[in-house]
Amino acid sequence: MDTGSDERGGVALGSRAPAFIKASRPLHLSWQVGVFVVGLAVVAGGVVMLPLPGPGWLVIFGGMAIWATEFVWAQLVLRWTKRRVTEATQKALDPQVRRRNIILTTVGLIAVGALVGIYLRTFGFVPPWKINH
Incomplete structure (x- = not known):
C-alpha cells in the first residue's frame, strides 16, 4: 500500500517501510520481524511498569505505535484507542x-x-x- 490518504482523510493503512525495503520480499520480511521484536520489547517493558513506578500505559502505547509503522492491526487498534480517548476527553470536559x-x-x-x-x-x-x- 502507499502512504497516501485513505477515504476518511487519515493516513493509509499498511507498511511505512522505505521503498527499497518493500522492493525485496526477504528484506521486507526481515524488517517486519525487527519492527515486531522492538515493539514487543517496548510493550513488555510497559507491562512490567504497570505495577512498578513508571509510565506503563504510555510505554505500551509507544510499543503499539512502533508496531503501527508496519502492521495494519496495530494501526486499527491505535485509531480505535485515539477515538475512545478523544470521546472520553470531550465527555470529561x-x-x-x-x-x-x-x-x-x-x-x-x-x-x-x-x-x-x-x-x-x-x-x-x-x-x-x-x-x-
Missing part, C-alpha cells in the same frame, strides 16, 4: 460532568474529613494497629 465530578469529590472529601475527625477525637494520634480494645 462537558460542564455538567465536570460539575457532577466536583460535587462528588467535595462530598467524598467532607466524608473522609468527618471520619478522620471522629477517629482523632475518639483515639487521638494513635495508629489503628496500636489501639488496645
Whole structure:
C-alpha cells in the first residue's frame, strides 16, 4: 500500500517501510520481524511498569505505535484507542460532568474529613494497629 490518504482523510493503512525495503520480499520480511521484536520489547517493558513506578500505559502505547509503522492491526487498534480517548476527553470536559465530578469529590472529601475527625477525637494520634480494645 502507499502512504497516501485513505477515504476518511487519515493516513493509509499498511507498511511505512522505505521503498527499497518493500522492493525485496526477504528484506521486507526481515524488517517486519525487527519492527515486531522492538515493539514487543517496548510493550513488555510497559507491562512490567504497570505495577512498578513508571509510565506503563504510555510505554505500551509507544510499543503499539512502533508496531503501527508496519502492521495494519496495530494501526486499527491505535485509531480505535485515539477515538475512545478523544470521546472520553470531550465527555470529561462537558460542564455538567465536570460539575457532577466536583460535587462528588467535595462530598467524598467532607466524608473522609468527618471520619478522620471522629477517629482523632475518639483515639487521638494513635495508629489503628496500636489501639488496645
